[in-house]
Amino acid sequence: MANIVHSQSNNPNEKVVLVIHGGAGTILKKNMSPEKEEAYTAKLEEALRAGYNKLNSGSSSIEAVQAAINIMEDSPLFNAGKGAVYTNAETQEMDASIMNGADKQAGAVGGVSTIKNPIDAAVAVMNQSEHVMLTGQGAEAFAEKAGVELVDPSYFKSDVRMRQLKRVQDKEKAILDHDGDRGEVNSSEEEFNIDFIEDRKFGTVGAVALDKNGNLAAGTSTGGMTNKRYNRVGDSPIIGAGTYADNQCCGVSCTGHGEYFIRNVVAYDVCALMNYKQLSTAEAAAEAIEKQTALGGSGGLIALDAEGNVAMPFNTAGMYRGYITESGEIFIGIYGD
Numbered sequence: 001m002a003n004i005v006h007s008q009s010n011n012p013n014e015k016v017v018l019v020i021h022g023g024a025g026t027i028l029k030k031n032m033s034p035e036k037e038e039a040y041t042a043k044l045e046e047a048l049r050a051g052y053n054k055l056n057s058g059s060s061s062i063e064a065v066q067a068a069i070n071i072m073e074d075s076p077l078f079n080a081g082k083g084a085v086y087t088n089a090e091t092q093e094m095d096a097s098i099m100n101g102a103d104k105q106a107g108a109v110g111g112v113s114t115i116k117n118p119i120d121a122a123v124a125v126m127n128q129s130e131h132v133m134l135t136g137q138g139a140e141a142f143a144e145k146a147g148v149e150l151v152d153p154s155y156f157k158s159d160v161r162m163r164q165l166k167r168v169q170d171k172e173k174a175i176l177d178h179d180g181d182r183g184e185v186n187s188s189e190e191e192f193n194i195d196f197i198e199d200r201k202f203g204t205v206g207a208v209a210l211d212k213n214g215n216l217a218a219g220t221s222t223g224g225m226t227n228k229r230y231n232r233v234g235d236s237p238i239i240g241a242g243t244y245a246d247n248q249c250c251g252v253s254c255t256g257h258g259e260y261f262i263r264n265v266v267a268y269d270v271c272a273l274m275n276y277k278q279l280s281t282a283e284a285a286a287e288a289i290e291k292q293t294a295l296g297g298s299g300g301l302i303a304l305d306a307e308g309n310v311a312m313p314f315n316t317a318g319m320y321r322g323y324i325t326e327s328g329e330i331f332i333g334i335y336g337d
């Protein structure tokens with residue numbers, strides 16, 4: 001049984017082969033019950049082991065990323081697949097992307113509602129089409145043809161997520177109701193922001209893997225943001241913003257307020273900082289998140305390079321995250337320092 005370290009150590013002594021995240025946000029120990037903490041830890045561990053088993057049996061980094069993400073997509077704990085949040089219209093619209101660091105092939109889907117595991121559809125787009133991104137019903141029709149599992153949208157129904165949507169919608173109404181009274185607006189605005197971000201807790205999932213051939217792959221899957229409308233799409237399916245992989249630098253998967261990750265092209269920025277400024281993976285990842293903070297965007301990222309160096313910076317209170325090393329040593333972290 002591998003040792004599970006609940007420390008904040010970003011510096012393992014040996015090569016990391018798989019790193020995952022389950023979203024960043026207002027994740028505070030004081031709001032977490034021991035049962036909830038245990039459930040998240042167990043699911044993150046299961047995802048790490050699923051990916052690790054793939055890598056150990058000689059599968060590619062793409063297959064390892066897919067296996068790890070599938071576990072989190074099938075869990076209601078995360079905002080991806082089964083746990084996807086609701087749109088303003090009480091539907092679920094999911095986004096996912098994958099990139100292969102060996103040849104920079106990539107695939108993505110946006111705004112899909114009937115694909116059980118959106119990351120599988122992203123892989124199919126990469127492997128079985130000449131495109132990089134497909135959206136909506138077209139993506140679903142393609143996925144069906146490609147043999148990806150489809151489900152009735154009712155599969156994604158969730159009372160918890162519906163309550164979350166109602167809370168966010170009520171608060172939006174409340175803030176408008178106070179419009180015009182500066183004093184009131186200021187205090188309720190602050191409260192609103194805290195609760196709003198809390199409810200929009202960025203539960204996206206992602207993984208970056210390094211296989212036995214030295215190839216990197218990165219993937220991200222999400223339900224996006226609660227109460228989104230107008231077919232809003234975030235950073236997660238956008239190659240370069242939410243996901244990027246290149247064996248020459250590293251693989252990256254992001255989570256957080258997507259609009260800011262798109263504007264700073266965060267996943268690619270980590271690679272660019274490594275290439276142009278000769279920064280290490282950890283330095284580049286930290287600088288990319290500092291730029292997010294400067295722009296006003298909250299979130300975090302995971303990065304892994306071909307030497308097995310890992311980085312997991314975030315500017316939120318916490319980020320569900322973990323990695324597994326070559327020998328099977330597991331680290332899982334939830335909170336900040």
Ligand code: ASP
Binds near residue numbers: 023079235236256258
């Ligand atoms: N980045 C995602 C989005 O904006 C949300 C998340 O990371 O949870 O759609």
